[in-house]
Amino acid sequence: MTKIYMNRWFSVAYHYINMIRNNPDGEKFEFFGTHPDINHMSLLASDHPGTEPALYGSEYAEYCADYCRTNGIDLFIPRLHMEEIARYAHLFDEIGTKVMVCRDTELLDSMVEKDKFYEAIAGKGLVDIPDYRVVHTAEQFKRACGELAEAGHRVCFKPTKSEGGMGFRIIDDGRDPLRELYGYVTLSTSFKQAYDTLSRAERFEPLMVMEYLGGVEYSIDCVASAEGELMTAIPRRKSTGRTYLLEAKPELLEIADRIAKSLKIPYAFNIQVRYSGDVPKLLEINPRMSGGLYITCLSGVNMPYLAVQALQGKPIEPPAPRFGIQAGYVEQPLIMKQPDLQIDFAAQKTR
Structure with missing residues (x-):
């Protein structure tokens, strides 16, 4: 039986584990999973769930390699800290664990930081990229917004290093903040609000100011x-x-x-x-x-x-x-734990 380890993943890992397990070839797999939260839904489909520590860099890669060694893992499918795991891939090679990761660390690092990736593929004719600027100060942000607006673009911004929609905002100066208090949470912000917030720091982590598609x-x-x-x-x-x-x-x-x-x-x-x-x-x-x-x-x-x-x-x-x-998709309730059934047979006999 092939042993697969998945470290900290999204909750949808529940589906991926079951898809691999219910494969059309009848191949047998045993799943190991770790997450800081032992109640995380990604662990629900694992045969062996466990908690993992908050480590970074080489220490995290060493933790994962040690986990694979201890549990005799054949295949490792990482999500958290993929760059570090790729950098220390030799630790897994030494114990015979195959890792589902891109070993081109320069490419992997660039994909994590979006501006570096845009720079890496620019001019290669692979795919069009949006018009963008990278900024570190409020004044750079102001100038970038002005240049993009002048070019006819609606403007948005997000961190160069983020996952999913984290930190993404759309510049919209026609917002009504009072009306929004009574509505749904929005991804929009005014230029003034963004500029005032960014002005509180002399320099901040890089943002990509770009055309909104x-x-x-x-x-x-x-x-x-x-x-x-x-x-x-x-x-x-x-x-x-x-x-x-x-x-x-x-x-x-x-x-x-x-x-x-x-x-x-x-x-x-x-x-x-x-x-x-x-x-x-x-x-x-x-x-x-x-x-x-x-x-x-x-x-x-x-x-x-x-x-x-x-x-x-x-x-x-x-x-x-x-x-x-x-x-489409809908929520489905899943029982994660239930109490043991304890039947009082003596009480039943007296009825």
Whole structure:
């Protein structure tokens, strides 16, 4: 039986574990998982859940390698601190644990810091990138907003190093703060509010001030071999509410193919683009399974298992995904723990 370890993951790891476990080949897997919160939903599908310490750098990589050594782990699928784990990949090689991580640490570091990645791919003809500026001071922020607005762009900003939508804001000077107090939480902020807040610090962590892309957003979920040869790419379109469409858009499949051939990202990765008019522009690339991959798998392609097969070095036939699928998701209650049933048989006999 193959032992798989997943360190601190999103809650959707629950789905990925079950997809790998319920694979079409009947392959047997045993799952180990760690997270700082033992009640985290990502651990619910693990056979052996446990807590992990708050460590960084080489200490965290050494902790993971020691965990793999102690538990005889065959495959390690990391999410937290992927860059450090890649930097110390030799620790896992020494104990025979295969790690689902991009070993090109320069590329991996650039994908984590979005401005570095934009610089790295600029001019390569892989995908269009938004107009942007990197700022560290309030005055730089002010100047960047002015230049982008002058170029005809609606403006937004986000940290150069963040995950998902963390720190993302849209500049909107037509906001009504009083009305917003009675409404939903918004991602919008006025220029003055942002500028005043940033002015409180002489210098802050880098922000990307960029053109806001108002078109349709797509996530392109991909699986490649260990050498980076693309095996499948499935575009997933964000629609209304919690609805998604799986669409075979030629220009997006071409983007995935160009990126795979140029960057050679192994195993599972995700490309996020958003349209500006008719032009898809890059938001980011995540060198891991995406948070919405379980929806993409409704195409009939078990992508987590496919990535595991790639990590194992098994020969894989490129799958044939089904497109034109509309899908969504709803919450499902799951029992995490229940009290033992204690039956008082003596009391029953007296009734």
